[in-house]
Amino acid sequence: MPITTAYETRIDHVSILDEHGVFDETLGQDLISEDQLPAIMEHLVFCRQLDEIAFKLQRSGRMGTYPQNTGQEMPSLAAALAIEKADWLVTCYRENTGLFWHGLPPECILLHWMGDERGNHIPAGVNATPIAIPIGTQMLHAAGLGWAEKAKKTGAIAVTFFGDGATSEGDFHEAANFAASLKLPVVFCCQNNGWAISVPSSVQSAGETFAQRGISYGMPCVRADGNDLFAMTKVMKDAVARARAGEGPTFIEAVTYRLRDHTTADDARRYRDAGELETWEARDPLPRLRRWMEAKGLWDKSQHEKAMKSGEERVAEIISNAEEIAAPDRSEFFDHMYADLPASLKRQRDSKRTTSLGQFPEDLA
């Protein structure tokens, strides 16, 4: 037989709580304990409130450019639920829910977007990297962070997040290849939210799914409903277990949608069809989970009102913490250039001058 099948594959799509509220009892069994769900709902309410207020802070000039997370809350939260404290979250910028659950103080994210690097000084013990501004470069750091855990034989792993657009970047492919070839404990999660600013995901790839991007690197690939906390938690738990067992990386495509503009500097109405937005608003992951929890008797209106009220208070406190932090020292940006500041930099810092002669007033006297 001259032609045989060299390779065949298929991509599974996982859905547990669908947009119509139908719950798959078999797949969904024991994924998230019912005791934990109210705390999860409170967290989601708070994160959504903070996200909407952050938008207003930018509009009123109290914060710089901010990328809203609304609509994409579930993928990173599922990762945070699936990992341990010692594991790493290596994220992009629409992963606030997971980062906060993993222990990142929300003030850090606000400070970052308020133009203050101190927001990236992630507290010791919180294994997360700061918001990654250049698209698609952080997955290589996740490969290295996971590699270090493997070398140290700690059993810890790294989960990295990126968008559909980031899979067009070379570093994504290099990271996937390194992780798979070297069997590194890494989970790759692509948040396919349909859009890279104004460019639709169809332009990023001619493939039918983003999940299949991982196939050529020799790692299991799966697609899940990114607006379904249960589906995301299932695929994350499977991938985390695989990584922890030393079996290498997994690629997860979370199919979700950016319900807001790319950032506050963007206006999605210029390029996005209103009908498409309406379709996805109906799939909003928060009301979906809330309706299901209410139907199950795990959540009610008064709990929701209470969560809204405590969320508002917490948001106000976080904003005031972020806004009222003492301004950095004028020369603070010199302090962390190197462990030991070279003499030339000390001179620039102390003289506060970049005129090359002016740094030596004794020579000019």
Add this chain to the structure above:
Amino acid sequence: MTTAANETEMTLVQAVTDALACEMRLDDRVIILGEDVGLNGGVFRATEGLQAEFGADRVVDSPLAESGIIGSSIGLAMNGMRPVPELQFEGFMGPAYDQLCSHAARFRTRTRGRFTVPMTVRVPHGGGIHAPELHSDAPEAIYAHQPGLKVVMPATPYDAKGLLIASIRDPDPVIFFEPKRIYRAFREAVPNEAYTLPIGKARVVTEGTDLTVVAWGAMVVEAAKAAEQSKASIELIDLRTISPLDEDTILASVEKTGRCVVCQEAPLTLGLASEISSLVTERCFLHLEAPVQRVAGFDTIMPYYKLEMEYLPGPDRINAAIDETLRY
């Protein structure tokens, strides 16, 4: 020449290997990765025998991807390891530029010290070995211009070992350029044990009174030949570190000699020699008997190897610059 019992005569590339072996024996965190660094020992044999001694988990043949090598090294370094990635030739640094300058250089300041990148990137540097295109460039000024990186380039076996160990122990990212043209040019006695030389400290190769010549990497050898041929009393300085620059050693020398010639392989315009020229002009103005002169490659693409010696400054061009500066 006799060698003491605790020393071995070795070439520059052997000193690199020896430095890596010494530090790997002392520090479990040190891990080597790159293309062909394992069984093959690297294309220049700089990692010869290391995989046999330390195993494939510590001397890792990685996929062929420069950005991947540097990006994953950044993650290793941020998480408690001491990676020493090798990029095969300086001409292939382009794909890694983003990870080097957008991340390695910035993590310490970006995170206000929460994450640091103690990584040493070894890169064979420069022309003169009859190699193909993009195997002969001199890009050190590009990386010296990036705040957050350190750039080191030894010119002797002794310096190569001491500076490489110092680089691996340095808490910040170091680009360690190895002048491949003099990898095997000569041998000298190198101590067997691990030792360090300070990063940021130049070396006065020969003392002199008439004119200061500043060089680094393979140009130190060319400048030494020129100084030997010259009738004048030349003070030759080997920078050893490109960034941070040892301003004091250069300035003290030119204050004494009043004349300065700077030699580099890289194109003339906007190179490190230009920076040194500015420095000396501004800080030694009243001591100068002549303008600072730069001897460099041309502002062209480095030609293929049939003409590479036309491009690279040698003793004749350096001596012409010395004579012009003395006559000025």
